[in-house]
Amino acid sequence: MFRQAVKLACHTWFGACLTWGLIIDWAGCVVITTILPDGQAQRRCCQWSHYVFRYFMLSSCPWIRVSRPPVEEVTRLLHRDRVCVLMNHTSFGDSIMFVATTPSNIIWRYRTLMKSTLFDWPFLGGVCRMVGHFPVLFRSKDENSFAVDKPEQAKIMEKAAVPHSSALLEAPTSAAPPIPQVKAHVESDGCLCLFPEGKINRNPAVLCPFRRGTFGVAEEMNMAVVSLTTVGCDESWPRESPVGGLPARIVIRLTEIAEAGHGLTAAALQEKAEASMQADVTSLLQERDA
Numbered sequence: 001m002f003r004q005a006v007k008l009a010c011h012t013w014f015g016a017c018l019t020w021g022l023i024i025d026w027a028g029c030v031v032i033t034t035i036l037p038d039g040q041a042q043r044r045c046c047q048w049s050h051y052v053f054r055y056f057m058l059s060s061c062p063w064i065r066v067s068r069p070p071v072e073e074v075t076r077l078l079h080r081d082r083v084c085v086l087m088n089h090t091s092f093g094d095s096i097m098f099v100a101t102t103p104s105n106i107i108w109r110y111r112t113l114m115k116s117t118l119f120d121w122p123f124l125g126g127v128c129r130m131v132g133h134f135p136v137l138f139r140s141k142d143e144n145s146f147a148v149d150k151p152e153q154a155k156i157m158e159k160a161a162v163p164h165s166s167a168l169l170e171a172p173t174s175a176a177p178p179i180p181q182v183k184a185h186v187e188s189d190g191c192l193c194l195f196p197e198g199k200i201n202r203n204p205a206v207l208c209p210f211r212r213g214t215f216g217v218a219e220e221m222n223m224a225v226v227s228l229t230t231v232g233c234d235e236s237w238p239r240e241s242p243v244g245g246l247p248a249r250i251v252i253r254l255t256e257i258a259e260a261g262h263g264l265t266a267a268a269l270q271e272k273a274e275a276s277m278q279a280d281v282t283s284l285l286q287e288r289d290a
């Protein structure tokens with residue numbers, strides 16, 4: 001009874017912080033996008049989101065404790081050109097965690113690829129557009145079907161400038177932005193943070209098979225690949241809850257899977273990443289429960 005009440009209080013408090021945080025994040029991004037030129041605006045929106053997520057969502061729930069690697073290690077592995085970070089995925093909260101815990105002098109480099117329908121969400125969708133995330137155009141709503149609309153997706157991946165064609169990418173303001181391109185972003189030394197499981201994992205101790213497609217850009221552009229494996233996020237935001245916020249101790253581990261210029265194929269990267277991240281998950285769980 002008491003436990004239930006505490007849980008409900010945590011969910012409610014976090015839910016309120018999340019809602020307000022998103023609205024404030026969105027409002028700040030609208031201002032930034034209005035006053036700064038394109039490239040700069042996206043970076044500043046990333047940093048603004050970091051501060052909002054950190055102070056509104058993470059620090060306002062001190063019962064969620066996060067231990068991350070020392071800042072020198074975070075800087076050494078993540079503060080470089082063309083890094084592809086991989087995370088395991090158990091809830092919507094994982095992206096909040098990444099943005100809130102990655103220092104503001106690093107976070108501006110990172111963008112993600114996300115299900116295109118999320119761009120339609122109130123506030124969240126606007127923030128994701130202004131930050132410059134890239135849509136993945138899944139053909140079906142079934143979470144186990146990963147088929148994408150190939151010709152349209154190719155336009156989002158490729159560097160070549162193509163005319164604006166999809167309503168999905170329209171900015172909240174009337175001026176239509178150019179289609180964001182993943183490879184152009186990496187070419188200008190941008191980084192990516194991806195969820196190679198491609199969906200939310202229902203049984204987090206065992207990673208879902210990784211999607212080969214996750215590694216296409218890392219292969220082609222020879223990006224450094226680093227995994228950011230965590231334990232405890234699923235306690236704070238359990239898979240069955242619509243909103244997180246429960247007490248948890250989250251531990252983050254970074255592992256370099258391939259150095260820049262590795263020359264490995266997507267298949268080889270996938271295999272290495274899968275084995276290495278599963279080993280990290282298993283050992284983090286053992287350490288935690290020891």
Ligand SMILES: *[C@@H]1O[C@H](CO)[C@@H](O)[C@H](O)[C@H]1NC(C)=O
Nearest residue numbers: 088090204205231232233234
């Ligand atoms: C990754 O998997 C671990 C182990 O099951 C889980 O505790 C953690 O919450 C997952 N991390 C994320 C970011 O979902």
